[in-house]
Amino acid sequence: MELSETIKGRRSVRKFKPDAVNRNVIESVLELATWAPSAMNRQDWQFVVVQGLMKEEFLKISASAFDQFKPMLEKTFKDKPKIIEGMKLFFETCGGAPIIILAYAGKLPNGQDDVWSISLSVQNLMLAAYEAGLGTVWTDGVVFAKEKEINDLFGIQGKKLVCVIPLGYPAEEPRKPPRREGVIQWIGF
Numbered sequence: 001m002e003l004s005e006t007i008k009g010r011r012s013v014r015k016f017k018p019d020a021v022n023r024n025v026i027e028s029v030l031e032l033a034t035w036a037p038s039a040m041n042r043q044d045w046q047f048v049v050v051q052g053l054m055k056e057e058f059l060k061i062s063a064s065a066f067d068q069f070k071p072m073l074e075k076t077f078k079d080k081p082k083i084i085e086g087m088k089l090f091f092e093t094c095g096g097a098p099i100i101i102l103a104y105a106g107k108l109p110n111g112q113d114d115v116w117s118i119s120l121s122v123q124n125l126m127l128a129a130y131e132a133g134l135g136t137v138w139t140d141g142v143v144f145a146k147e148k149e150i151n152d153l154f155g156i157q158g159k160k161l162v163c164v165i166p167l168g169y170p171a172e173e174p175r176k177p178p179r180r181e182g183v184i185q186w187i188g189f
């Protein structure tokens with residue numbers, strides 16, 4: 001696949017087949033994730049790959065996170081209860097993904113969380129997954145609501161959870177959102 005085809009073809013997938021994903025495939029996707037640029041080449045990122053019973057434990061936390069967003073969603077999608085129902089289901093199931101990947105940022109020397117480097121590596125991950133026929137979606141609602149509970153569940157300390165990425169074979173073909181115009185400013189041309 002051409003790089004441009006991969007970049008333009010990747011979509012956020014929120015419905016997955018239950019089919020297992022071979023560990024070798026996940027490893028090669030994660031290996032490509034680690035080829036992203038990183039601040040001062042620190043490569044200070046960490047990925048936690050979860051399936052099985054621990055994923056079910058995570059989903060309990062995720063399901064409980066929905067309540068925190070409910071009032072806001074009810075206001076935003078007043079006449080669209082189906083959208084709210086769909087979001088609730090996604091918090092409860094992560095779209096049925098057989099795998100979830102937690103993406104953690106390390107710290108820069110000045111103490112800041114290096115959210116930038118991990119974000120670049122997650123983009124690599126999502127593109128590599130797409131090339132391997134897999135679907136992904138960056139999710140962070142659950143992080144905002146339940147970061148501590150998630151870290152406690154997986155015994156992670158001293159790192160910043162940036163997003164949770166469900167991974168699996170897609171059971172939907174999401175529509176391609178059009179691109180916004182006018183986002184480039186040319187100076188000196």
Ligand SMILES: Cc1cc2nc3c(=O)[nH]c(=O)nc-3n(C[C@H](O)[C@H](O)[C@H](O)COP(=O)(O)O)c2cc1C
Nearest residue numbers: 010011012013014137138139140141142174175177
């Ligand atoms: C910083 C960031 C946060 C996001 N958070 C969520 C989220 O919590 N839940 C979700 O379903 N999608 C989330 N997304 C996915 C976006 O909704 C998605 O990328 C966007 O709608 C464009 O669709 P596409 O990825 O198919 O191009 C997030 C994406 C980014 C970059």
